[in-house]
Every structure is written in C-alpha cells, then in structure tokens.
Amino acid sequence: MIDILKGVNLYLIGMMGVGKTTVGKLLAEEIGYRFVDTDEVIVKAAGKSINEIFTENGEPEFRKLEGDVLAQVCAYTKLVVATGGGVVMQQQNWSYLHHGLIIWLDAPIQIILQRLAADNTRPLLQDADMESKLRSLLEQRQPMYSQADLHITISATETPEEIATRILATIPSILKQQ
Ligand SMILES: Nc1ncnc2c1ncn2[C@@H]1O[C@H](COP(=O)(O)OP(=O)(O)OP(=O)(O)O)[C@@H](O)[C@H]1O
Ligand SMILES: O=C(O)C1=C[C@@H](O)[C@@H](O)[C@H](O)C1
Numbered sequence: 001m002i003d004i005l006k007g008v009n010l011y012l013i014g015m016m017g018v019g020k021t022t023v024g025k026l027l028a029e030e031i032g033y034r035f036v037d038t039d040e041v042i043v044k045a046a047g048k049s050i051n052e053i054f055t056e057n058g059e060p061e062f063r064k065l066e067g068d069v070l071a072q073v074c075a076y077t078k079l080v081v082a083t084g085g086g087v088v089m090q091q092q093n094w095s096y097l098h099h100g101l102i103i104w105l106d107a108p109i110q111i112i113l114q115r116l117a118a119d120n121t122r123p124l125l126q127d128a129d130m131e132s133k134l135r136s137l138l139e140q141r142q143p144m145y146s147q148a149d150l151h152i153t154i155s156a157t158e159t160p161e162e163i164a165t166r167i168l169a170t171i172p173s174i175l176k177q178q
C-alpha cells in the first residue's frame with residue numbers, strides 16, 4: 001500500500017461525528033503516515049477551543065484559519081489529514097484537497113445523532129433540534145462531499161478498525177482509475 005500511494009496524502013472529509021479523526025489515526029498508523037487533524041491544529045494555534053473561536057471570533061474567522069491550515073499541510077507528503085466537517089464549503093479548499101486522495105466518510109444521520117447526542121464541543125450542533133440542524137447541513141454539503149475520490153458508507157456496527165481496513169482495500173482500485 002505504502003508503495004502504490006507514493007507519499008500521496010489522504011484527506012478525510014464528511015459530516016461531524018462520522019469518524020474522520022478516529023479512523024484517520026488508525027489509517028495513518030497502518031500505512032506509516034503522520035496524522036494531522038485540522039481542528040486540532042487550529043485549537044493549538046489559537047490557544048482556545050472551537051466553541052470559543054466560534055463565540056469570540058465568529059465562524060468566518062474559523063473558516064479562514066481552517067483554510068490556512070489546509071494550505072500549510074498540503075505542502076507535506078505522507079499525511080493522513082482529518083478535516084473539519086465544513087471544509088468542503090470553501091471553494092478554495094478544494095485546490096488543496098485535490099493534492100491528495102479525498103475520502104468521504106458517510107454515515108446515516110441517526111448514527112451521527114447517537115454518537116454526538118451528549119457532545120457539546122461542536123458549536124454548529126448547539127441547537128435544540130440537532131437532527132434538523134444535521135439534516136440541513138448535510139443537504140447543503142452533500143453535493144460537495146460527493147466530489148470525493150472515494151465514498152465510504154459506514155454502517156452502525158462497523159468498527160473504526162474495520163472502516164480503516166476497508167478504505168485501504170479500496171484505494172488500489174481508485175488509484176488505477178486516476
Ligand atoms: N466506527 C465507529 N463506531 C463507533 N463509534 C465511533 C466510530 N467512529 C467514531 N466513533 C465515535 O464517534 C465520535 C465522533 O468521532 P470523530 O471525532 O472521529 O468524528 P469526526 O468526523 O472527526 O467529527 P468532527 O468533524 O466533528 O471532527 C467519537 O466519540 C468517536 O469515538
Ligand atoms: O461540520 C462543521 O462545520 C464542523 C466540524 C468540526 O470538525 C469542526 O471543524 C467545527 O465544529 C465545525
């Protein structure tokens with residue numbers, strides 16, 4: 001696997017809670033890549049949480065930081081990059097994502113709801129009606145997510161390890177097409 005990838009970065013995209021961070025770490029370990037999470041880089045650089053950035057600086061500032069981080073990481077090779085769920089909405093970001101293979105992790109809203117029901121670290125989900133909020137975000141984003149090179153649909157029972165294994169098994173077929 002490591003040979004056929006030739007150092008090309010893997011970018012994980014998809015909705016909040018779908019498992020980009022969790023699966024990304026496993027993928028990186030498996031293929032001997034470094035793991036980068038754009039949300040984590042932003043939090044470290046800003047010295048505050050994502051909730052604080054949204055509240056104190058606003059979402060546009062967060063999106064600017066996100067684009068800056070993506071621009072910086074795409075200068076490196078051999079990375080698995082877990083992105084934030086909204087990264088696909090800035091057209092400019094696609095020029096960075098296309099430096100590597102783009103993998104869309106896609107899970108039914110019900111799975112995401114179960115996972116994030118007790119989570120208060122995602123500012124866009126601090127809404128009384130989390131399900132409607134998720135549905136409306138997915139509706140806006142789905143056309144963008146679907147531009148990925150690889151679409152991985154996740155079932156409720158699949159473990160992060162199984163998902164990582166399935167991604168690695170599928171990559172050779174998409175590399176051949178390119
Ligand atoms: N396959 C899985 N099965 C069960 N739980 C999972 C699975 N993948 C991730 N999770 C859990 O779901 C939650 C969200 O996962 P994670 O943080 O990796 O999502 P994310 O896509 O990175 O979200 P965000 O876009 O907000 O950063 C975590 O609690 C994680 O442990
Ligand atoms: O889907 C989104 O817009 C977000 C997802 C998270 O990864 C963070 O980037 C932030 O909470 C926004």
Ligand SMILES: [Mg+2]
Pocket residue numbers: 020021022037039082083084
């Ligand atoms: Mg994440």
